[in-house]
Amino acid sequence: MGLGLLASRALRPAASRLLRYPPRHGLARAIGSTPERQSPEASAAQAQPDPAPELPPRKPVAGARVHLPNPEDAIEVFVDGYPVKIPKGMTVLQACEVAGVDIPRFCYHNRLSIAGNCRMCLVEVEKSPKPVASCAMPALPGMKIKTDTPIAKKAREGVMEFLLMNHPLDCPICDQGGECDLQDQSMAFGSDRGRFTEVKRSVVDKNLGPLVKTVMTRCIQCTRCVRFATEIAGVQDLGVLGRGSGEEIGTYVEKLMTSELSGNVIDICPVGALTSKPFAFKARNWELKGTETIDVTDAVGSNIRIDSRGPEVLRILPRLNEDINEEWISDKTRFCYDGLKRQRLNDPMIRGADGRFQAVSWHDALAMVGEVIHKVGPEEIVGVAGKLSDAESMMALKDFLNRMGSNNVMCEGNGKHPNADLRSGYIMNTGIAGLEKADVFLLVGTQPRVEAAMVNARIRKTVRATHAKVGYIGPPTDSNYDHEHLGTGPQTLTELAEGRHPFCSTLKNAKNPAIIVGAGLFEREDSDAIFSAIETIAKNGNVVRPDWNGYNVLLLHAAQAAALDLGLVPQSPDSIKSAKFVYLMGADDINLKDIPDDAFVVYQGHHGDQSVYRANVILPASAFSEKEGTYENTEGCIQQTLPAVPTVGDARDDWKIVRALSEVAGVQLPYDSVGGIRSRIWTVAPNLVSVDEREPTTFSTTTMRPNTNQKISPNDFGMAVENFYMTDAITRASKIMAQCSAMLLKK
């Protein structure tokens, strides 16, 4: 919220007012160190030449935008005499924000319901006998709101004094120090002393699990966390217990917070009551360097900020992106960072005759790989890109292997027969934000809660707001919104396709139906038949129309969409079983038993994970926090990571390794800069270079697919993600994620 800025803004007028009136001796507070206050005459002379303009131009706070859907519904209010036009139904606080006045607040959060219990946002309204809580007061036409009057200031000061009464004032040992709303606002709006001399209350700390640390004595009962848990996370565990001075936040019965979004309560807590347990006492926020980048642990591509100090990633925070993650991120995104420091590969290594790895120089490692790759036939070379690969490295890998004569390049998770022909067949055509317009959801073989927590939060938001219906086909799952479990496998799907299922009429009557298909189905042998059944359902339910495309595939990994865009489709599906040379670029989830025993395996990646045990040569690469890479998320939005920390040891960027290897192998790739490789990508998939944009797909999906003669097997759909907290090399290396899966997953 930029409260530091806010504080300085609030302090400035106070200072200038002090100058305007001569100090009243005896009453004026003498504490202060600013030179102006110490010698008022000198500074008064200085301040006189620039008289304050009557109505300074104002900008809305934090880019607050007003959308007037209906110009007749607009009303005009006056904030400190400055007229603003706002739509009917806005609160006084929102009107003030539009007018460029930031009202202090603790309990109000624009994504949560209004509680109105902290009273910090009191403002004066003309003709109102008392100050009003602006967050809960609807703005009325012609209202004259005053935010800068002595009454409003006194009210805030009084509220702040009461809030600080039972607050421990342990800022020096509090992790929130430096980014604490209470700290900032007490500087800006509070008094310099309190009158409370009694004993402060204390509250027993709660155990909310391995992620959220609680110091409940610091709590000011804003109830943001309670509302977040109830409304957005959908786990009704937290509540306000007791009353009066004994009031506290808790779960009553001992209960961990088993939500995949629980980390967000750390962000919304305005004080240090809920802080990050793994980050506790690690650093102060002003020591950290923030790098705005994106998350790659799932296919959502949540916008994050990596906070680092020196070579160490210390924490990950969400960034606001209304179209993708709003302002939340999942716990996996937030707490996977300690996996970046463990199990890392830092030197090129070659497995010796004794079966042990030996660290070698890049030169030797590349020379060995370059030598071996020429000894095998072109059709015996297979390349597999991993879940976390960026588009640049996948492009380089494909180009390299193509130059070696092989076209067996694939990306794990896309199955044996990926259908890369139609882009609309593998991305989320509606878009994540677009899901809010849907009124019926059909989830086929997907559990968004574990596969893409942010998409799930969006579905939950829609279900809560519009009572959209959700039908689900798949194994029984723990969902946090009402859903109708239609069936467990393809049989239900066939019934739906043939129109025999009662849910068909719901789909047909829907205005904007959305079908969400899990990418776990890519791995099935009968994926083509299943997808054609789904397309029949889409056709019958009128899901794809010129004005609405409700056909969505929810991908699992960050690399999947870009891999399909770049055409990482293996020439023969079972090529890996007859391979002599396997190039694994961060691929850790392939079935290692498929690789023949005599095959030479090169593992290029950043973590010593499963595939390393089979590798003959290890080429260390950099992780997403250390490189600049392009990723495409499940809705086809192109985003880039930025390096936040230096790489570990002798590791290099993925595409650079492939480029160097191509030179050693004698098939030099024609690019040697990121710009060069991006222009190569542009020739293959032009959408991948327009960052932060979504290339819309072509409209038709249903008619252009080739007919398939596959039979749908009766096997039930499986769970694509067994353990939400551990899905890739980084999260598997993370200690925090291990604790989470031990403590939070239901047995």
Add this chain to the structure above:
Amino acid sequence: MLARLAAKRLHEIRHVFRQSPQVSRSLSTALNYHIDSPDNNPDLPWEFSDANKSKVKEIMSHYPSNYKQSAVIPLLDLAQQQHGGWLPVSAMNAVAKVIEVAPIRVFEVATFYSMFNRTKVGKYHLLVCGTTPCMIRGSREIESALLKHLGVKRNEVTKDGLFSVGEMECMGCCVNAPMITVADYSNGSEGYTYNYYEDVTPERVVEIVELLRRGEKLPPGTQNPKRTKCGPEGGNTTLLSEPKPPLCRDLDAC
């Protein structure tokens, strides 16, 4: 000047710390969080008795079907009466199931209201009013007389499980202060009574306890024989005649 101020402040601070350790006087009978114990844990089965099930249905019929959660307070009250005056966690869970909300929403209500007891109370739960009028008229003596006679602390149950003493805020009987309330849970929710005993004295409350122990009925209300209901002691001193009828204009005159 400064030294004197500092000394005064130090004295104040010392004074604060010298006070008895029981600084906060908890009105509720329990902590705001639950600790599992053999007689109070979520695994114990609990449901409304058959007689109370029809009462539950009757209570639920007062509220629209989409606002079932409105029934939380009457249902908690019923559950408390059925369970001998207090609410174990499993009873609150049972209520949550009936009104179809998450259990925490019921815990919130139960912890908010001090008349919901979340720890064991006696069959006769004696509540001494501690608000200003009663306090001026000697409620502290009454409480200490009760505690001394029963040999317990506040919110503690006697060994025979018959009595417990709690404090309650104003029950609106200030005219006959001081007063106590006896919540009688000895006969389940059918024979549940909640009676006021007013104009009590330290001797009289002990007598009341003994009467209750013997199972005798005693009339609720004022314990001052010279007083009828909340009238003045020894009969009225004012308003002795019939009140004058309200003034009315002479209707025949027009």
